[in-house]
Amino acid sequence: MHQSVLQKQIVEVFKYIDSIDFVDLNENPIVVDCTLGYGGHSLALLESYPHIHIYAFDRDEYALSLASKRLESYRNRIHLFHQPFSHIFSHLSAQVCSRIKGIIADIGVSSMQLDEVARGFSFNSPLLDMRMDTQQNLTAAHIVNTYSSHALENLFRSYGEFKESKKLAQLIVERRKREPFQSCFDLSSFVEQHFRRQGLHPATLVFQALRIEVNDELGELQKLLDSLSQTYDKGYLRGARVGIISFHSLEDRLVKQNFKQWSKSCICPQETYKCECGNHHEKGYILTKKPIVPDSDEITHNKRARSAKLRVFEYRND
Incomplete structure (x- = not known):
């Protein structure tokens, strides 16, 4: 329980x-x-x-x-x-x-939301969602696939305190030109490929930033x-x-x-x-x-x- x-x-x-x-x-x-x-x-x-x-x-x-x-x-x-x-x-x-x-x-996401893969919060989720209120329009997928490189950089730096936010933003923009990000698993794997693990999974702060933005x-x-x-x-x-x-x-x-x-x-x-x-x-x-x-x-x-x-x-x- x-x-x-x-x-x-x-x-x-x-x-x-x-x-x-x-x-x-x-x-x-x-x-x-x-x-x-x-x-x-x-x-x-x-x-x-x-x-x-x-x-x-x-x-x-x-x-x-x-x-x-x-x-x-x-x-x-x-x-x-x-x-x-x-x-x-x-x-x-x-x-x-x-x-x-x-x-x-x-404040923040609940364990129940994290554990329910269909909600699109967890690293292994087949969705890229992160909405606490599923009736709202803005999703993590929209942010990752449409925000400019500058906007993504600011987002990851301000809300995720991600040290290499500029590099990450540029990598995301280059990748989505070929194929948009469809799932949390896709995004977390992508981040893991390009950034070293330092204690936490390298996508932890990225997901934090996206979740804060999606849900204001x-x-x-x-x-x-x-x-x-x-x-x-x-x-x-x-x-x-x-x-x-x-x-x-x-x-x-x-x-x-x-x-x-x-x-x-x-x-x-x-x-x-x-x-x-x-x-x-x-x-x-x-x-x-x-x-x-x-x-x-x-x-x-x-x-x-x-x-x-x-x-x-x-x-x-x-």
């Missing part, structure tokens, strides 16, 4: 919710699961804390259908939405927002962070905790930077000699000076967990 990364740690992060005193039984605290996947985090929270309700989002319709079956016994306490996490607050009423005490997001992962994450900040500014999320799990440095950097900005008391421009803003603008507090990472046991049982990092922020309650 698939177990979500850092599941025990997520349960511990939101343990405080169980002690919140809600006088009215209809006012149970809400946790928003921005990336439901197979429902591991939501299931663990529902099992651990009998008073919470969960509003869960995912843009992968297949994942939602599987999670719905897995969470059937908790159907009275969970509400499912087929939407990307950047749109969550446009689907939640003011009454719901006023009860939110936790937000979790597990960094853009979606920034939209989520912006919507959280805006929702707090409207008077909601008081005392709520935000836990975000990322799997590569670009995502983690984005989360770290936004949490740091939210915790700033003074928001005056750096060149300001003396504070003029009132020095009381912090939205809350960073609870993880260093990110929470999987222990050795979890990594032993799930190699994909080794790069996971969890950062937690708590909004002010005044």
Whole structure:
């Protein structure tokens, strides 16, 4: 049975919710699961804390259908939405927002998507797809076979941090003139032929870059962070905790930077000699000076967990 990364740690992060005193039984605290996947985090929270309700989002319709079956016994306490996490607050009423005490997001592709070869994520897949939402048009095949050499170079350098991005882009453009890339297996084999293996499979960072581009992962994450900040500014999320799990440095950097900005008391421009803003603008507090990472046991049982990092922020309650 698939177990979500850092599941025990997520349960511990939101343990405080169980002690919140809600006088009215209809006012149970809400946790928003921005990336439901197979429902591991939501299931663990529902099992651990009998008073919470969960509003869960995912843009992968297949994942939602599987999670719905897995969470059937908790159907009275969970509400499912087929939407990307950047749109969550446009689907939640003011009454719901006023009860939110936790937000979790597990950013990136799930093990379930990687393991399903028909989804076109894995090195051996007969497709070159990588769409989390299969209803969207942009695929990895379109990117590899139509983007210019310059665009591919920027993509592999910015999103994959691939050291020889220019060489790879040129090789891809030359090869597709003869024959377009049709499958993940074709692309991963091609990369392996031209670049040496240095620990990771040489196509790992290439696939990362393509997946980020196909699903606009960094853009979606920034939209989520912006919507959280805006929702707090409207008077909601008081005392709520935000836990975000990322799997590569670009995502983690984005989360770290936004949490740091939210915790700033003074928001005056750096060149300001003396504070003029009132020095009381912090939205809350960073609870993880260093990110929470999987222990050795979890990594032993799930190699994909080794790069996971969890950062937690708590909004002010005044």
